[in-house]
Amino acid sequence: MNALEVLTAAEMQACDQATTERFAVPSIRLMRAAATAVADFARSQFPGTRRITVLCGRGNNGGDGMMAARLLAASGLEVTTLLIGAPGILAGDAAEAWQELTSPMHGRVHVVTGAQDLERHKEALDADLIIDALVGTGFKPPLKGLALAALEWARASRAPVLAVDLPSGWPADATSATIEGSVFAADAVVTFTAPKPAHVFGQLTRHWDQPIVVAPIGSPDAAIVSTAKLAWAGSSLAAVQAPRATAANKGNFGHVLVVGGSFGSAGGKSGAPAMVAMGALRAGAGLVTAAVPEPALVPVASFAPELMTWPLAASAEGAISSKNLAPEQLAAITAGKTVLAIGPGLGQSAETVKFTTGLLSATQVPAVIDADALNILAQKPVLLAKLAKTRTMVLTPHPGEMARLAGIGTAEVQANRLETARNFARRMGVILVLKGARTLMAHPDGRVAVNTSGNPGMAKGGSGDLLAGIIAGLLAQHPDDPTRAVEAAVCLHGLAADFAVRDADEHTLLATDSLKYLAQAFRYPAFHILKTASSRYVCLQGILRTAQ
Numbered sequence: 001m002n003a004l005e006v007l008t009a010a011e012m013q014a015c016d017q018a019t020t021e022r023f024a025v026p027s028i029r030l031m032r033a034a035a036t037a038v039a040d041f042a043r044s045q046f047p048g049t050r051r052i053t054v055l056c057g058r059g060n061n062g063g064d065g066m067m068a069a070r071l072l073a074a075s076g077l078e079v080t081t082l083l084i085g086a087p088g089i090l091a092g093d094a095a096e097a098w099q100e101l102t103s104p105m106h107g108r109v110h111v112v113t114g115a116q117d118l119e120r121h122k123e124a125l126d127a128d129l130i131i132d133a134l135v136g137t138g139f140k141p142p143l144k145g146l147a148l149a150a151l152e153w154a155r156a157s158r159a160p161v162l163a164v165d166l167p168s169g170w171p172a173d174a175t176s177a178t179i180e181g182s183v184f185a186a187d188a189v190v191t192f193t194a195p196k197p198a199h200v201f202g203q204l205t206r207h208w209d210q211p212i213v214v215a216p217i218g219s220p221d222a223a224i225v226s227t228a229k230l231a232w233a234g235s236s237l238a239a240v241q242a243p244r245a246t247a248a249n250k251g252n253f254g255h256v257l258v259v260g261g262s263f264g265s266a267g268g269k270s271g272a273p274a275m276v277a278m279g280a281l282r283a284g285a286g287l288v289t290a291a292v293p294e295p296a297l298v299p300v301a302s303f304a305p306e307l308m309t310w311p312l313a314a315s316a317e318g319a320i321s322s323k324n325l326a327p328e329q330l331a332a333i334t335a336g337k338t339v340l341a342i343g344p345g346l347g348q349s350a351e352t353v354k355f356t357t358g359l360l361s362a363t364q365v366p367a368v369i370d371a372d373a374l375n376i377l378a379q380k381p382v383l384l385a386k387l388a389k390t391r392t393m394v395l396t397p398h399p400g401e402m403a404r405l406a407g408i409g410t411a412e413v414q415a416n417r418l419e420t421a422r423n424f425a426r427r428m429g430v431i432l433v434l435k436g437a438r439t440l441m442a443h444p445d446g447r448v449a450v451n452t453s454g455n456p457g458m459a460k461g462g463s464g465d466l467l468a469g470i471i472a473g474l475l476a477q478h479p480d481d482p483t484r485a486v487e488a489a490v491c492l493h494g495l496a497a498d499f500a501v502r503d504a505d506e507h508t509l510l511a512t513d514s515l516k517y518l519a520q521a522f523r524y525p526a527f528h529i530l531k532t533a534s535s536r537y538v539c540l541q542g543i544l545r546t547a548q
Contacts (some may be wrong), residue, residue, distance in 0.1 A: 264318020279469020
């Protein structure tokens with residue numbers, strides 16, 4: 001699939017206008033497609049539902065809800081529709097949707113003109129599903145009046161809530177995880193055409209594994225225009241999911257060199273480079289060699305028989321020695337390698353710093369810089385900029401490491417993640433992977449992709465090592481497309497953990513538990529057509545029921 005751009009509310013409005021005026025797609029056709037997507041999703045993702053209450057505003061979001069209510073009632077479900085506000089001022093497509101819902105009447109339909117009317121319809125709270133179609137992308141906070149009264153009324157129901165476009169009360173352009181003010185709860189969200197900033201940054205649902213999906217409804221790609229250079233990372237999955245050629249061999253998929261580790265008084269950190277290496281192997285690299293201090297060789301080699309190792313001269317403390325920079329030794333270490341992943345468990349002794357900077361200066365292959373290698377280069381910004389001019393450089397900092405790289409505080413990084421990542425990637429000419437609940441991938445041209453897969457169970461030691469390895473493994477296979485290789489790697493890492501948690505628990509998840517679920521992540525399609533539906537969906541968050 002093409003990159004799924006993230007549109008602001010104004011850009012979404014311009015897209016709808018261009019679709020209708022420039023491409024001659026009637027707006028009522030878009031509304032019908034949106035309603036079909038909502039109705040299909042409700043039936044497939046909330047199985048066993050018989051009684052549905054639909055809350056509709058008087059704008060186009062309400063029109064989507066009215067048409068969805070008609071479709072659901074026509075399918076034999078018990079549907080109660082509450083129009084929040086008098087129908088007299090309905091106009092355009094919303095007025096047509098109301099006419100189709102009420103002439104003839106589909107299910108029970110009530111008009112709510114005051115909070116007291118809501119009290120007369122308490123039986124509608126006893127539903128299997130509530131569909132929130134009060135306000136959508138065009139909403140400007142705060143929620144007030146009858147809409148706020150409807151929120152308070154709906155809180156008394158135990159039914160799950162499906163939000164149409166956005167949970168009512170949530171501004172489309174918000175880039176924070178949470179917002180102040182009154183917002184409808186949601187257990188699933190269906191939006192249309194393209195995600196808005198809130199869909200990729202906000203915690204829109206009650207739990208992280210509940211679905212947020214985008215349904216294409218007929219807007220041509222040429223009408224979907226974003227100036228913010230913001231996209232969804234999962235768009236890049238298709239670039240790495242293609243079947244391999246029948247005559248392929250290991251030489252076609254690159255050779256990753258993992259450098260890191262320590263074993264001795266400098267620390268026992270052999271697991272970190274081993275996890276990076278295993279991530280690269282599972283991601284599909286043809287060959288992976290872990291170069292570690294000689295004392296760490298045996299524990300690293302024991303991780304898997306497929307993993308090759310290379311013993312590096314160690315300092316008295318068990319860290320990598322600068323003796324490995326001897327020309328003949330360096331040539332042997334790097335011969336045939338196509339990607340370098342450096343930093344996990346490395347340490348920052350003087351000798352190790354000398355070796356790290358020397359190795360990076362002596363090689364030209366794409367490099368994934370993680371952990372201690374990030375902290376080393378944070379002290380040498382001139383060298384970092386120089387290295388990035390001649391190769392693909394991927395940096396994978398957590399917020400603390402990002403603060404050291406940028407020379408600011410961690411709180412400042414977290415308060416302004418998007419622009420911090422974008423500005424650093426532009427200035428230094430690197431691909432920056434700023435890890436977190438919504439990992440960002442910032443590119444030298446200013447483009448930023450947002451990842452929406454993953455879960456709190458990943459907040460464990462080793463998760464970053466595994467990610468660095470998956471990135472290196474995909475870079476080895478796709479050297480000519482580093483942008484999509486990195487974005488796909490981050491998305492796959494989160495998806496694998498999401499699959500893993502379905503069979504375990506987020507409290508007990510280990511980083512390496514995700515390795516065996518990478519196969520499911522690789523098979524997860526870009527578009528989902530559900531067994532009980534004809535609509536297509538892009539799933540931003542969660543794993544859909546009965547996805548084929």
